[in-house]
Amino acid sequence: MANKLIAPSLLAADFGNLQRDIEMVNNSEADWFHIDVMDGVFVPNISFGMPVLKAINKHATKTLDVHLMIVDPDRYIKTFANLGSHNLTVHYEACTHLHRTIQAIKAEGMKAGVALNPHTNVNVLEDIINDVDIVLLMSVNPGFGGQTFIENTYQKIKKLKQLITDKNASTLIEIDGGVNTENAKLLTQAGADVLIAGSFVFNSKTPKKTIEDLKAAANN
Numbered sequence: 001m002a003n004k005l006i007a008p009s010l011l012a013a014d015f016g017n018l019q020r021d022i023e024m025v026n027n028s029e030a031d032w033f034h035i036d037v038m039d040g041v042f043v044p045n046i047s048f049g050m051p052v053l054k055a056i057n058k059h060a061t062k063t064l065d066v067h068l069m070i071v072d073p074d075r076y077i078k079t080f081a082n083l084g085s086h087n088l089t090v091h092y093e094a095c096t097h098l099h100r101t102i103q104a105i106k107a108e109g110m111k112a113g114v115a116l117n118p119h120t121n122v123n124v125l126e127d128i129i130n131d132v133d134i135v136l137l138m139s140v141n142p143g144f145g146g147q148t149f150i151e152n153t154y155q156k157i158k159k160l161k162q163l164i165t166d167k168n169a170s171t172l173i174e175i176d177g178g179v180n181t182e183n184a185k186l187l188t189q190a191g192a193d194v195l196i197a198g199s200f201v202f203n204s205k206t207p208k209k210t211i212e213d214l215k216a217a218a219n220n
């Protein structure tokens with residue numbers, strides 16, 4: 001089984017001690033930093049934007065996996081590339097010309113991701129899956145950390161995995177929301193490649209060990 005990746009979500013970090021939390025992730029078994037940018041329009045919450053990403057990039061030593069929960073993301077593709085993003089994920093629901101957006105992300109040298117809200121059927125990606133590096137399945141409604149995992153996600157992962165196999169694509173499946181050591185193994189067994197975890201990691205008294213436990217559960 002391929003190495004399953006863990007991406008702690010900085011949304012749940014202590015912003016007053018951001019450098020400390022970034023160093024913790026740097027020194028842990030985590031693979032990526034997950035960074036949620038919210039605009040208060042596409043989702044009912046505002047997180048952080050460019051200056052914070054610039055600060056994260058100064059200290060982070062791992063892949064920056066940026067998730068744009070914003071309307072009309074095309075406006076900022078170049079900006080996020082310049083800020084050091086390695087992966088840039090946009091929402092299917094926020095894009096009018098998804099193919100064009102994906103090409104624009106790749107043209108800036110980044111991996112292109114597409115996120116699907118819980119209500120969006122994975123079939124909408126049928127004609128574009130070979131162009132997509134990462135599909136991020138929201139396993140909670142986007143906008144807030146600490147929500148309960150939506151069980152329907154398992155069947156979406158299996159369906160998406162089948163689509164990827166049928167189309168002979170090499171797309172990674174990333175899961176976002178409510179991930180913990182209870183569901184990590186079931187998620188990777190269903191076909192997930194990358195697990196994002198925010199509150200489960202940063203609310204833990206021993207976050208570095210929690211990342212280790214998640215990594216072990218995901219790869220068990």
Ligand SMILES: O=C(CO)[C@H](O)[C@H](O)COP(=O)(O)O
Binds near residue numbers: 034036145
């Ligand atoms: O995209 C997100 C919310 O919209 C986050 O990445 C999500 O917050 C993950 O956090 P948690 O592990 O606490 O559910």
